[in-house]
Amino acid sequence: MTDRFSKTPEPPYYAVIFTNQLSDDDAGYAEMGEAMYTLALAQPGCLGVESTRDATGLGITVSYWDSEDSIKAWKAEAKHLVAQKQGIERWYSHYELRVAKVERAYSGPEGRSLKRSTQNLRHSFGANAAQHMSVARVLPLSDVSG
């Protein structure tokens, strides 16, 4: 159940937090949103995109980037400019956009050690991965709020 989570590297990296409310005039939004999601993931320096929206139309999309330059390049991407224009003119009744530098990150509920062990697995399929996992299971409840 982790397909919609971004497998980001160790910090630091950048996050663009885009909180937005869809207006009633959302014709064409779904297709464009899907296209932009795919396009963003294909951009140089994009580390992942996490996105969700409730039934009232309130959405939060967080995209992760390796650098400020990658964010700027994405902002200026031609198809994305078209989408931004439609978003401003029609789709969003309001939005807040924040650019932030991620300083630390944890995964769960297995605990913060799991992330390291997953990365170890990915890189080396190391024999001590199971040991990491069991360490993770006895970690205290320390990871939910930073």
Add this chain to the structure above:
Amino acid sequence: MTDRFSKTPEPPYYAVIFTNQLSDDDAGYAEMGEAMYTLALAQPGCLGVESTRDATGLGITVSYWDSEDSIKAWKAEAKHLVAQKQGIERWYSHYELRVAKVERAYSGPEGRSLKRSTQNLRHSFGANAAQHMSVARVLPLSDVSG
């Protein structure tokens, strides 16, 4: 339509980005989530909370804080510790938590000047607010992605 948006001050400040997938065992989650939302907003240094979740149970909650110390205090708050424990043991099948420093922020779709004019209005009800607004309306589509 801005009740669910956080009226954050000018950066810098901190964001805790909590992306989470609810498990099937979500009994009691709704009440606890609501209680934690209210409790977080009442914490010293909390600047706001934005939260949404889709029908598949994928949620993103971003809380905003004035400092790292405020985040640490919230992490250690007694009722919050109880919630974290239940989250880890039952409610979340997976989560990613990232602590980030917000470096710049924009509002829309009116454009980045609106945020300043809104703050001016709040503080002074200044006579030049209308002028700020009209300036905001002719800004180019520059605010959607950073």
